[in-house]
Amino acid sequence: MDNLDLVVLRTLRDWRHKGRRALLATVVRTWGSSPRPIGSIMALCEDGTVVGSVSGGCIEDDLIYRFTHAYSGKGEGGDIPQGAPQLLKYGIRADEAHRFGLPCGGTLELLLEFDPEPQPLSELVAQLENGKLMQREVRLADGHVSLRMAEQPSDLSISDTVLLNNFGPEYRMLLIGAGQLTEYLATMALFNGFTVTVCDPREEYRGNWSVAGAELTAEMPDDVVREFRADRRSAIIALTHDPKLDDLALLEALETEAFYIGAIGSRSNNNLRRERLIEYFDQTEESLARLRGPIGIFIGSKTPSEIAVSIMAEVLAVKNGVTLPRDMDVAAAKNSMGVPPNDTDLVCSIG
Known part of the structure; x- marks a missing residue:
């Protein structure tokens, strides 16, 4: 059974190679209790299909509502935007924490990447399938992705300019x-x-x-x-x-x-x-x-x-x-x- 991150990235790669619009969501910060740890990822396709997880399901539902037409029968939903990555917080208020199934006092922040380029995804998946430890760098100004071999595992880090996240090898x-x-x-x-x-x-x-x-x-x-x-x-x-x-x-x-x-x-x-x-x-x-x-x-x-x-x-x-x-x-x-x-x-x- 494959590592969940690899499943998410492989699925996202396939969507993008088929020309389908999609986004990649990464948990980049948490405050208090959080349902998923920093570094967790999920991918969302334009048709509302989700792979991976950033919460117990409620945040995934909200992302579907915001960025797809999966609820089109009710006239709800929107398009996946284009452009630079965006930061999105959940659970800032008590009612929002309750709505999204966050523990009391829990808050998390996501980085959303819109339509990641398929070629870097293919390269990353290929290296992970070969058991390599990879660092993925995302430039926040425009979403440009750089890949490099990592010497050792390290925690996700984010600054005002870049996101650094390590993937693989599997445990x-x-x-x-x-x-x-x-x-x-x-x-x-x-x-x-x-x-x-x-x-x-x-x-x-x-x-x-x-x-x-x-x-x-x-x-x-x-x-x-x-x-x-x-x-x-x-x-x-x-x-x-x-x-x-x-x-x-x-x-x-x-x-x-x-x-x-x-x-x-x-x-x-x-x-x-x-x-x-x-x-x-x-x-x-x-x-x-x-x-x-x-x-x-x-x-x-x-x-x-x-x-x-x-x-x-x-x-x-x-x-x-x-x-x-x-x-x-x-x-x-x-x-x-x-x-x-x-x-x-x-x-x-x-x-």
């Missing part, structure tokens, strides 16, 4: 082990816009793999981690329970900038793993600080599908910069369920 996830839990987790990761690679040298596990869209490889996990070249948009998760497969791969992962590195296992199993890595591989508590385990948010899970939900939730929380007071929450949740403090059999991932 990636490398899963070690091709068991049932991995199938559920890979499916959820694909649904959330990750590119997924699964490695497992064990033929008996690969033979039953059934998740379309995830790349499957039979190479040894530590070799795959090296070739994966994880960056700050990468997650690496070991799911085999086999130290021969997991441990060396995790050591390689810790040498990368991956934003999430974790391994399946109960608390006792994860403690044993840390002891092994310290004793036999000259690691320290400091060098293992980024290694997560047990993985997942504690939700009392016992089935592979629910465990996958808990892991995916934690990955997304870390990706989105959410602090998780895991130890405190797990202890409190277990106490409320009457789970003995030393019980490590409830869930293999988060027990």
Whole structure:
């Protein structure tokens, strides 16, 4: 499943190459609570078709009303204008915030680009499809677009003269082990816009793999981690329970900038793993600080599908910069369920 930004840009490119009028809306500023983060994009075609999102739907409806004839049966709507980009604010007043479904006190500002040139869109989409990180610069005076390779991800910025927004590469996830839990987790990761690679040298596990869209490889996990070249948009998760497969791969992962590195296992199993890595591989508590385990948010899970939900939730929380007071929450949740403090059999991932 493609990254949503890529879907929006590809669709907009196709509209423009067919000569259809369209606009690109980008969230450039927010104040207070906002339904979508800065950098979110959507495209609107002249016939009222929308792809992407800048809100929960109400702002999209207003843009359709303002700039298309989708409501022509009532004599409403207008044409997509021509000329320089425009800034448009929503939610300045309490009644407007309520009308557009913004949280109390929420305000957002959009930059609207009218009829973006198709050639730069084609170039941008092609680079993103090749896994490149690109910076798109929009000159506010006339909408002229410049593209360049970006060295590293950065947040959107806007000045009085230009908008700078980075796109791609997609978030990636490398899963070690091709068991049932991995199938559920890979499916959820694909649904959330990750590119997924699964490695497992064990033929008996690969033979039953059934998740379309995830790349499957039979190479040894530590070799795959090296070739994966994880960056700050990468997650690496070991799911085999086999130290021969997991441990060396995790050591390689810790040498990368991956934003999430974790391994399946109960608390006792994860403690044993840390002891092994310290004793036999000259690691320290400091060098293992980024290694997560047990993985997942504690939700009392016992089935592979629910465990996958808990892991995916934690990955997304870390990706989105959410602090998780895991130890405190797990202890409190277990106490409320009457789970003995030393019980490590409830869930293999988060027990």
